[in-house]
């Protein structure tokens with residue numbers, strides 16, 4: 117289905133950080149590699165999310181350069197909030 121209207125402007129902005137700052141495989145530091153943006157509609161308004169995605173910087177690690185996304189993204193909080201507004 118094609119969206120025929122533009123997305124509404126965000127009423128507030130939130131930044132989601134990774135709780136775990138070290139690599140789960142090698143314990144080394146994970147660098148903030150890039151940010152992803154996602155807009156979610158909730159009952160309180162439209163939220164612009166900035167997701168801080170990290171990657172392991174140790175070349176010998178099996179998780180080298182694999183993205184580690186913020187834990188809050190997958191816990192269903194924003195999904196359930198957006199489904200409530202449907």
Ligand SMILES: [Zn+2]
Nearest residue numbers: 139142172177
């Ligand atoms: Zn690692």
